[in-house]
Amino acid sequence: MKKAIIVALLLLIAAAGGYFELVGKSPAVTYRTARVGRGDVVATVSATGNLSAVTTVQVGTQVSGTISRLFVDYNSPVRKGEVIAQIDPALFTADVQQARGNLLNAEAALQKAKATTADNLRTMERNRQLLQEGIVAQSDFDAANTRYLESLADIRAAEASIVQTRGALSRAETNLRNATIRSPVDGVVISRTVDVGQTVAASFQTPTLFTIAQDLTRMQIETSVDEADISRVKIGQPVTFTVDAYPDTPFRARVAQVRNAPVITQNVVTYVVVVTVDNPELKLKPGMTANVAIEVGRRQQVLRMPMAALRFRPSGGQPSGGHRGAAAPGKEKGKREAGQQVYLLSPENRPLPVKVVTGLSNDSQVEIVKGQLKEGDQVVVQELGGKEKDKDRGGSGPPMRMRF
Template identity: 50%
Template sequence: MGIKRYLKYLVLGGILLVLLGGGWWWLAERRPRVRYQLEPVRRTDLEVKVVANGTLNPVTTVLVGTQVTGMIKKIYADYNSEVKKGQVIAQIDQALFKARVDQAQGNYQVAQANVLKAQANLEDARNDYRRYQTLWQQNLVARDDFDNAYTRYETSRAELRAAQAQVAQAAANLKSAETDLQYTTIMSPVDGVVVSRNVDVGQTVVASFQTPTLFNIAQDLTKMQVDTSVDEADIGKVKEGQTATFMVDAYPGRSFTGQVTQVRLSPQTVQNVVTYNVVIETENPEFLLKPGMTASVDILVTRRQQVLAVPNAALRFRPSAPADVAIPEGSHVWRLDADQRPVPVPLVTGLSDGQWTEVLEGDLTIADQLIVAQISGTDAAEQGRRTPGGRRRPF
């Protein structure tokens, strides 16, 4: 009985050990393992850019208006017309202006005739004054007669000066009327291309306090500029002379090059967002770029070639269960040690393009693999517990 009891306890103990071992193995296999996504350290070119949007415009645009009021009688230039300096591009009806010139001419001639009349009166008054002066000295006429002759003489002199002033005034009115007549002929002030035409034949244009714009002429479309709105947070990085590249929707995949020529000081505020206008000039020899096109602009601030760089995701990574090591202050990345445990590596960083960051100091080489993300999941042994038919094994 003692041996049988002993064997019974031995068998029960063995079964218990098997059950405990199987349970421990099952729990260990079910415990999620932490895995990591790695990215290598590498050498690369880094570029820091300021990204903005802008609009293409001609470098020099001239707004052609009119200084007189009248009806447009003829138009000699249309959209996209090439014009030369001094070329007639529109004509305002001249009928009223010619009549005003004729009227001013007549007034001028009348004023000249009045001068001749005043000169004749002055000569007659001068002769009377001299005659009365001689007679008064001989006591042959009264003092009043002598004084009246002198008064007529001085009055004639004043009338001559007034007539001469009227001649000058009439000449000025004639010049003004002739100038207005010349203004009815609208001429191009520069060589260029008509970008827009804002009037039609028969339309009346009114020149008041604000001169109406009839034509918009681009002086040289082989040179264009991009008027770019740069955010106030980035404007400190932008300097004159920097290289810029931009793309337009009309030519997807094609990049155009320009140069920053002006950083304007005047701010533009729209819905509490402050931007500054940065002017980028570019060549347009093929006339591919059109005024008004929207451009996506990249302004190159600085560039470094073949620097040791780490991915920005590695700088942002923090392990969910901190390792039993001291975490350094400042910038650092994490890599796996020989026991596949994450350990921090302190760094001194430099330039960054938003995806990669330059390493100035740090114990890193190109061969190092850095942790960029942590992945939690069950061990691959979970897959091993399944039979080829897909059924799960009991342990």
């Protein structure tokens, strides 16, 4: 019986040892690598904005009245000076006729004043002669002279009245002309806000009747660029953008203006960058949202590697031992070489650090300016296995073990 118990205990101890050896053994650590190669590195600044015509004119009216006729509609091409709407001209025509009548009346009053003045002048000259002969008294001559001077004043008043009535006539004729709405530019009607029979009032603010885009073959995008990126944006830089209507079609453009006025929204400072684009096929329409990428730097056929290689760090800390670009023995402790650190795999499947100096970068690639890396090297970008394999995936802490 005792022998059987001893054998059972030995088997239990052997099984427990094998289990703990199996559980405690670390799985093999593997790494994902990427190849160092040559290619273009393009740095961009991303922004969004809306398309609009370079010149958009809002056509209003300077007179109030009822819309009697419309000659254009949405998308109608128009020429400068073309009639696009008509306000009922009846009242304005009556005002013109009344102003002309007032002018004729003022001209007649002037002629009457001139005739009276001529008669008063003759009377005054006659009394002057009679006064010298002693036939009339001095008072008679003075009265005739006063009437003559009054008639001269009547002439000036009549002339002033003519100027006033001519101004009123000119105003009435201008209002009559303004009742006919004409296009101020060559372009395309992109909006219409009135209908026939609608009354428009221009007493305080000129109402907008039409919006005309001068030339839809030349458009622009007003984008908002963050203050952290605005220093890299310059006039003339190439731009690539897409719109939701053509998500797979990139459009080319150029930076035309970088405005200095800041736009502050909830303590976020941005600057308006105006991008001009050719639209010969009229695919782009006003108001479309554009996802813009402004090219702020380009390096062609340079040595490059993925940005993920710069972010990678081994889970067990930096391994010791020699590596490419390692500091020479005897260097003063605490001093570090310029540049950044990436990792290559050793023949023993261990990451070895390598110093590199980087240049232009974007979200996916970075230029290698100097260092021990060469074309074809495989740099580590991710740790896939091991005791701390969850570290790169956002996890932490040792693997969970079964409790007894």
